[in-house]
Amino acid sequence: MKRIVFIYLAAALLSAQSAYAKCTNGSKTVFSCMTTKAKTIEVCETKSTIAYSFGKPPAKPEIEVKILRQQASTFQWAGIGRYMSYAVDIPNGNTTYSVFWGVDRITPEHAIEAGVNVLINNNVKATVQCSGKNIEQHLEGINLKPTE
Structure with missing residues (x-):
């Protein structure tokens, strides 16, 4: 009986995890x-594309955008100042x-801010x-052109 409960629990955890992380097909x-x-909020990359999606899992995302890498851009922290931040822009x-x-490097709690700004005609x-929990980010050093 314990083994069956464990199997169901493991299956539930795996399905919840796959609903959360959707980067697939080698991305x-x-x-x-x-x-x-x-x-x-999710951003996935392949050698040739960047994909953005937003929505409530496990339903189909409300917003899905897939572009060529050369269309995307990035802001990378220059190493100066207390606030270290990174961004990827998907037009x-x-x-x-x-x-x-981003993270405030000076404060004792190292407060993290993360999310998405939606700009229309360059206005936020x-x-x-x-939410501050379960943030996975690999924005630092991403190989994209700099944001202008």
Whole structure:
């Protein structure tokens, strides 16, 4: 009986994990987090593409954008100042999804801010924050052109 319960528990954990992390078909997770409203922000990369998705798992994402790598750009911390931050910008027409992660290096708790800024015609129209738990980010050093 204990073995059956363990198998069901393991299957439930695996299915919950796969609903959360969707980078598939040889793509790698660049960024993933759960928002304060239980939605997932995710950026995946391959050698030729960058993909952004946003939505409530396990349903189909509300927003999905897949572009060529040369269309995406990145902001990389220059090594100066107390706030270390990184971002990847994914354009989609006149809208840009700027997925960000940053940490205040000076404060004792090293407060982290992460999420996505939604820009329309280069004006911030919305910011969606990550809940602060289970943030996976590999934005530092990503090989993309610098954001202008």
